[in-house]
Amino acid sequence: MGRERELKALKSEFAANRAALVVAYGRRRIGKSRLLREAALGLPEIYFQATQSVSAINMEQIKIEIANVLDASPILDGINTWEAVFHYLADAARVKPGLILTLDEFPYLVSNDESLPSVLQRFWDSGKPQEGNLKLVLCGSAISQMEDLLAERNPLYGRKTMSLELRQMSLREVGAFFPSYSAEELFKTYATFGGVPHYLSLCDNDVDLRMNTVNLLLSPTGPLIDEPTNLLQSELREPGTYSSIIAAIAEGSLDLSRIGDRLKMSTTSLLPYLSKLERLHIVASVRSLDADPKARNRRFVLNDHLMRFWHNFVRSNLGAIVAGHGEAVYDHAISGGMSEFMGSAFESICLDYSSKHLGEILGVPASEAGSIWGHADFDIDIAGRTLDGSFFYGECKWKSKPFDLSMLMKLRERSELTKYGGGNESKHYLIFSKSGCTHDVARLSEHDPSVHMISLQEMAFATRRDVEATMSSS
Incomplete structure (x- = not known):
């Protein structure tokens, strides 16, 4: 469900008439294993999920998996090194061309045998994988360790044929989990649970957001x-410190000095923690698009919707929740604050849409998208530039007023007050509004090609062409 782009890329890699070395990574529960298994459907595959056991135990387990796919063999029984395993599978690939070996949780194997990347390098450079187009897939949740495999100083540098980092799914991909939800319900659900497939799979499409939130x-x-x-x-050592940083950001401390003041930590000591949270895509460091690229006026925002929802509504009500008052917490603490919560969540979703799908509206994709802030008189929710050099500016309104x-x-x-796009004659104005627009704005957008009204339905479900076709047939 979802991940169509990644699935297509993996299938193409597996179908290529050559050997492959694929490195796939992403945080826990992001859907890596399921995607890899789905991409390998119908193909000869040996899938092995390593455990935090000694190397000998993992060796015995992978030999069992190999025997299940290729049948038992006295040669296989006598193997006791990883290099021998790889050569055995290279020989098997000559009979089963394109054989796939997926080593899931690869960092577990490396932690017990630090020579493994060097062994893989020697095996890859020997040319044996190319004889049967063997496909090697290294997968892991430890992002820093997986990225380290590709670093210039490490043995596997320059040898991968494909690297794939899985991040949270987009709003449109999440819609597949909730086919009966309206666009507004889907936005609220996405703002609550985010785009982690495991979280979404726990939700029940047959009940509303309130009950899914209460139940989960x-x-x-x-x-x-x-x-x-x-x-x-x-994922991290010192989880209490990281949680405190996230809580500070969730409660409005967005710059380095304010976070430091809140936690009584120096800005220098904070940076490594924030860097790791950025690497997990829990936190993002952003700057105003009209700021000097070298300026230090950066903000830290929460990228993870579930994390943000939890710190806004769950953490402060854990006592009542543990006492069994979850429904009352939703009705009294969450319902009243949801509109304000959705205001900033909506901006984040609109920004993601602008980055990925604005070509549907403007005819050309965005080359960058962000926001403009830090001015005494104004902010601009959405701003950016398209690949043809045009600039766009957008306002996001999650209100009942059109x-x-x-x-x-x-x-x-405001677009004239900022130096971002100043002097450029090609400008577009984007209106993201839960309640649509007034008749005069609608009429203006029909005759002014620079004004674009973008509905929740377009953002959540379809391209403009699909929406117009549906409207004309109704």
Whole structure:
């Protein structure tokens, strides 16, 4: 479900008439294993998930998996080194061309045998994998360790044929999990659970967001009630410090000095922690698009929707949740604050849409997308540049009031106040509004090619062409 682009790329790599060395990585529960297995469907594959055991135990287990696919063999029984395993499979690939060997949780193997990357290098350079187009897939959740495999100083540098980092799924991909949800329900669900496939698979499409939230996050036995804590504990040392940094950002401390003041930490000591959170795509460091690239006025924002929701609503109500009052927490603490919460979440989703899908609206994709802030008189929610050199500016409104002409005029004025895009005659104005726009704005957008009204339905489900076809047939 979802991941069509990544799935297509992997299938193409597996179908290529050559050997392959694929490195796939991403944080836990992001869907790496499922994607790799789906890409290998119908192909000869040996899938092995390593464990945190001694090397001898993993060796015995992989030999069992090999025998299950290739049948038992006295030669296989006598193998006791990883290099021998690889050569055995290279010989097997001559009979089964394109044989795939997937080593999941590869860092576990390396932690017990640090020579393994060098062994793989020697095997790859020997030319044996090319004889039967053997496909080697190295997969892991330890992002820093997996990236380290590709670093220039390490044995496998320059040998990969494909690297794939899996991140959270987009709003449109998440829609496949909730076919009965309206666009507005889908936006709220995405802002609550984010784009991690495991979290979404726990949701029930047959119940509303309220009950999914209560069942998964607001119940003492809910499978996600401790997920933010568990994620940090599994990925990082000192999870308490990382959690405190995330809490500070969630509560509005967005720059380095304010986070430091809140936690009583120096800005220098904070940077390594923030860097690791950025690497996990939990936190992002952003600057205003009209700021000097060398300027230090950067903000830190939460990239992970579930993490943000948890710190806004769950953490402060854990006592009531553990006491069994999850539904009351939703009705009294969450329902009243959801509109404000959705305001900033909506901006984040609109920014992602602008980065990935703006070509549907403007006819050419964005080359960069961000926001403009730090001015005494104005901010601009969405701004960016397209590949043809045009600039765009957008306003995001998650309110019951339709977007009116005064709001559009204010957006135009602000676009003239910023030096970003200054002097460029080709400018577009994007209106992202939950409640649509007034009639005068709608009429203006019909005659002014620079004004674009973008609906929740377009963002969540379809291209503009699909939406127009649906509207014309109704």
